[in-house]
Amino acid sequence: MPLSEVYPIAGRFDETGRPDSAGQFCDGTPSQTLKLTGWPLRKREVLAFYMASGGGYGSPLERDALLVARDVWNELISVEFARDAYGVVVDVESGEVNDEGTSALRARLRERESSG
Secondary structure: OOHHHOOOOOEEEOOOOOEOOOOOOOOOOOEEOOOOOOOOOOOOOOOOOOOOOOOOOOOHHHOOHHHHHHHHHOOOOOHHHHHHHHOOOEOOOOOOEOHHHHHHHHHHHHHHHHOO
């Protein structure tokens, strides 16, 4: 699809509708906020999102285990992701943190993290 047929629905873009891929727009660049409620898509149309995000601060192994368990409870992350990314062992049935298992797993993961 030619860029001339692309309509930016949100973000910063130049007069031709090109998105600012390098983050170098100067003052006066048109922008539009994002609100997609009821945005109609026709057959063969594509809706693409490009956005920045951060990876967080510090080691995931330092995150409070109870907060990780809360994310599991709220279905923001899986039990497996809690274990693999945060080193938190969450009981599938109760949703409780297994403190001994978490301490042991985090010790192993820290060792692996420090050895590169």
